[in-house]
Amino acid sequence: xxxxxxxxxxxxxxxxxxxxxxxxxxxxxxxxxxxxxxxxxxxxxxxxxxxxxxxxxxxxxxxxxxxxxxxxxxxxxxxxxxxxxxxxxxxxxxxxxxxxxxxxxxxxxxxxxxxxxxxxxxxxxxxxxxxxxxxxxxxxxxxxxxxxxxxxxxxxxxxxxxxxxxxxxxxxxxxxxxxxxxxxxxxxxxxxxxxxxxxxxxxxxxxxxxxxxxxxxxxxxxxxxxxxxxxxxxxxxxxxxxxxxxxxxxxxxxxxxxxxxxxxxxxxxxxxxxxxxxxxxxxxxxxxxxxxxxxxxxxxxxxxxxxxxxxxxxxxxxxxxxxxxxxxxxxxxxxxxxxxxxxxxxxxxx
Amino acid sequence: xxxxxxxxxxxxxxxxxxxxxxxxxxxxxxxxxxxxxxxxxxxxxxxxxxxxxxxxxxxxxxxxxxxxxxxxxxxxxxxxxxxxxxxxxxxxxxxxxxxxxxxxxxxxxxxxxxxxxxxxxxxxxxxxxxxxxxxxxxxxxxxxxxxxxxxxxxxxxxxxxxxxxxxxxxxxxxxxxxxxxxxxxxxxxxxxxxxxxxxxxxxxxxxxxxxx
Ligand code: B12
Numbered sequence: 001x002x003x004x005x006x007x008x009x010x011x012x013x014x015x016x017x018x019x020x021x022x023x024x025x026x027x028x029x030x031x032x033x034x035x036x037x038x039x040x041x042x043x044x045x046x047x048x049x050x051x052x053x054x055x056x057x058x059x060x061x062x063x064x065x066x067x068x069x070x071x072x073x074x075x076x077x078x079x080x081x082x083x084x085x086x087x088x089x090x091x092x093x094x095x096x097x098x099x100x101x102x103x104x105x106x107x108x109x110x111x112x113x114x115x116x117x118x119x120x121x122x123x124x125x126x127x128x129x130x131x132x133x134x135x136x137x138x139x140x141x142x143x144x145x146x147x148x149x150x151x152x153x154x155x156x157x158x159x160x161x162x163x164x165x166x167x168x169x170x171x172x173x174x175x176x177x178x179x180x181x182x183x184x185x186x187x188x189x190x191x192x193x194x195x196x197x198x199x200x201x202x203x204x205x206x207x208x209x210x211x212x213x214x215x216x217x218x219x220x221x222x223x224x225x226x227x228x229x230x231x232x233x234x235x236x237x238x239x240x241x242x243x244x245x246x247x248x249x250x251x252x253x254x255x256x257x258x259x260x261x262x263x264x265x266x267x268x269x270x271x272x273x274x275x276x277x278x279x280x281x282x283x284x285x286x287x288x289x290x291x292x293x294x295x296x297x298x299x300x301x302x303x304x305x306x307x308x309x310x311x312x313x314x315x316x317x318x319x320x321x322x323x324x325x326x327x328x329x330x331x332x333x334x335x336x337x338x339x340x341x342x343x344x345x346x347x348x349x350x
Numbered sequence: 351x352x353x354x355x356x357x358x359x360x361x362x363x364x365x366x367x368x369x370x371x372x373x374x375x376x377x378x379x380x381x382x383x384x385x386x387x388x389x390x391x392x393x394x395x396x397x398x399x400x401x402x403x404x405x406x407x408x409x410x411x412x413x414x415x416x417x418x419x420x421x422x423x424x425x426x427x428x429x430x431x432x433x434x435x436x437x438x439x440x441x442x443x444x445x446x447x448x449x450x451x452x453x454x455x456x457x458x459x460x461x462x463x464x465x466x467x468x469x470x471x472x473x474x475x476x477x478x479x480x481x482x483x484x485x486x487x488x489x490x491x492x493x494x495x496x497x498x499x500x501x502x503x504x505x506x507x508x509x510x511x512x513x514x515x516x517x518x519x520x521x522x523x524x525x526x527x528x529x530x531x532x533x534x535x536x537x538x539x540x541x542x543x544x545x546x547x548x549x550x551x552x553x554x555x556x557x558x559x560x561x562x
Contacts, residue, residue: 160410
């Protein structure tokens with residue numbers, strides 16, 4: 001194959017999301033730690049996120065520059081909706097959820113979420129727009145899916161108790177979060193849709209052996225909310241990518257029925273990437289490839305063998321975009337990330 | 351006994367009210383507290399564990415059953431005779447240093463308690479030395495560690511080494527689990543048992559204790 005110089009073209013990722021195979025396999029990461037970006041850019045810029053507009057321009061200059069220089073067609077970027085959810089943080093913060101009963105739910109300032117969100121984060125999206133490199137667009141949007149927002153407000157274990165102690169409240173929460181997030185997405189698409197080519201949120205529905213909620217809850221309570229948001233995304237003419245970790249085969253049919261165009265996240269303890277491709281590639285695009293665990297631990301020759309194998313088994317099944325199965329957190333050794341990047345770029349003919 | 355069967359079924363559904371009523375009825379009916387615990391509560395929890403292994407019930411159903419069990423067990427505790435009150439074994443559990451994931455760890459804890467073991471929960475982000483110190487001070491027969499990240503998995507090896515350094519490695523068994531952990535990794539770091547799910551973890555713990 002002739003070697004070519006990389007020029008980003010976001011259309012490639014759009015095609016992959018629309019389940020069309022692209023010869024120059026597009027690269028995708030759900031998240032890359034700014035620490036990793038800083039090392040590769042040779043400069044510290046993470047703190048600029050908290051500065052004025054000039055700092056923000058510097059932040060996004062390096063942020064976008066990282067993706068362009070590493071051979072991506074798109075910039076992964078989201079602002080999580082929880083910044084506008086007062087008292088949220090029970091998902092990861094080991095704190096008690098702000099909503100535990102009907103009274104908490106009733107007095108919660110749902111109708112302010114949308115305005116608060118844009119008041120807080122519009123400047124980031126605006127800076128992203130100013131710094132977007134030629135040929136590129138963003139992938140992402142309003143971060144945190146439905147289940148994650150509900151957990152951030154209630155806490156996972158308390159949510160499990162609420163499921164039996166107050167099933168009506170349990171039900172209403174998913175619908176309220178769905179309605180609220182849909183409004184945020186709608187305005188997001190109006191105001192910032194131009195810089196985004198693929199919309200996405202992450203909503204980890206599963207873990208090592210199955211889903212975190214019974215599948216019927218995902219079908220009846222979570223999926224309808226996805227459908228509403230995906231309708232908005234489709235109305236804006238864009239494909240939708242769902243990122244969900246875990247063993248979620250038991251709900252994949254319900255998720256595909258919501259209209260998702262593509263799905264990301266894979267772990268070898270659950271199933272190798274090509275299994276997702278083989279099972280669902282005829283209907284949706286598949287994003288991912290190499291388990292984050294493998295990115296951390298394999299030597300370069302092992303990475304080469306792993307990636308070559310995954311790619312060779314993934315071609316011919318519709319659209320796919322390649323990257324880690326989850327993300328590049330700050331504990332991924334830089335050399336390994338670079339090796340993975342080199343290997344896939346050589347494979348795709350650069 | 352019919353009432354214990356009913357108690358087990360109510361526990362499986364996580365029905366706190368029914369569990370409380372049935373435990374009280376059983377006590378009033380003169381059934382030995384130890385029998386109520388074993389054949390009502392723990393028996394119910396075992397069924398839940400088996401179903402969880404086969405993905406027939408999900409984490410929320412396990413959590414509510416465990417909650418009902420701890421309420422029922424709390425009613426029995428003051429009534430258990432000294433000898434009867436002793437747990438089948440003592441375990442300390444935690445998520446290793448650098449790691450915040452705790453849902454799996456909590457589930458393993460509940461399943462161990464569901465087998466009648468006493469469990470000391472060290473929480474998340476636990477230093478290697480802490481596992482060893484607590485095991486030593488409290489006389490735990492088993493240390494259980496949960497790790498969900500590739501980086502934090504390596505802390506498990508530090509715990510194995512710390513147990514060796516403290517001279518207690520031959521007195522404690524070490525169990526490991528979590529998303530990226532495998533049996534091969536367990537063997538590599540010199541831990542004793544890996545299981546893929548919480549119910550199997552509890553079975554394995556009982557087996558370790560039986561062989562000690
Ligand atoms: C929910 C979740 C989170 C939540 C955690 C909430 C909480 N309070 O625990 C939040 C959002 C906070 C989170 C954060 C992060 N996460 Co996370 N997370 C998950 C997810 C989706 C599910 C974990 C879970 O709760 N499972 C539910 C329980 C019931 O399952 P479990 O823990 O596996 O436990 C079962 C068994 O493993 C076993 N078991 C567990 N412990 C033990 C112990 C013993 C002794 C035994 C015998 C058995 C056993 O029994 C349990 C029940 O059957 C997993 C995906 C996955 N495949 O697991 C990713 C995952 C663990 N996260 C991951 C990552 C990368 C992160 C972050 C770094 C994200 C980021 N990019 O910033 C941070 C790290 C934070 C930190 N320092 O710890 C990666 C790790 C990759 C890797 N190999 O390193 C995973 C695997 C996702 C993926 N697709 O790759 N995460």
